[in-house]
Amino acid sequence: MQRQLANMRQSLFDQGYLDEQFIQLEELQDDANPNFVEEVVTLYYRDSARLVQNIEQALEKNPLDFNKLDGIMHQFKGRSSSIGAKKVKIECTQFREYCRSGSAEGCKRTFQQLKKEYATLRKKLEAYFQLARQVGPVEKACRSK
């Protein structure tokens, strides 16, 4: 099961879902704070849900307020960056470029893609944390520092 966990983790990086910031989070985890990464990720999804909703609502306006959209996305990108959500971050950057060029179509299309990546990452991380909890103490004992 440990190998399964390690493989799962590695594929998240290999497939570009996560970047090195996630590793930075892992390094902040220790025996006193054994669930730090999961806590941060949970916080991320809880905190950013509001931002997703705000963007959703703003995209329904006509005409679009690109400044406002860019501002919300700046916040969303920041949070995504803090947990190492690589693919989500890429969509955020793309979205902001469309805001700058004033492309409503581009923004809407990119946002759909962003939501997909956001949801996919959530599922993958939930599965990862679930397995990590099962592997738990054994995995920690074998992990060399």
Next chain:
Amino acid sequence: MSTETRFHVLAVDDSLIDRKLIERLLKISSYQVTAVDSGVKALEYLGLLDDDNTRADPNSVRNSKNRHEVEVNLIITDYCMPGITGYELLRKIKESTSLKDIPVVIMSSENVPSRINSCLEQGAEEFFLKPVRQSDVNKLRPRLMRGILGIKENLQNKRKPMEECVSPDRTRTRYNDHDFEL
């Protein structure tokens, strides 16, 4: 670990996640941390709001009587915040006779040289690009130690040329996986 070197850091960031992160980073380095979610709350905590208010606020986090009881050795603040920005917070701290010698570090997710320069010109000790890492936080200790020995001499040498506005060993800020925001 000697309790004399237990520095107290005030962290200011409107992002819950980033507050959690910076708090953890600072605590790992054995700093005592107080985290607030806005510049206004930071000013309140530092007792700076009392200067502007002629009437006492009974709901204030602190009143001027307690100002001297709380010692803050470093303030680390996000740049982009609703309400008072990190830059404005920095300015108010540097304008305060009682607090101007407290080192202030600015954090930002955007690498904007003019922004970095204006913060440093305003007296910021350092500028960290987000997400902040352990290696960034590790840079703080010598500055805090220096603060104990005499921060005034240190602050006099703060004028850095534009090319060196971010520490040279921090290659991450220039060509890294962070998007370069124009």
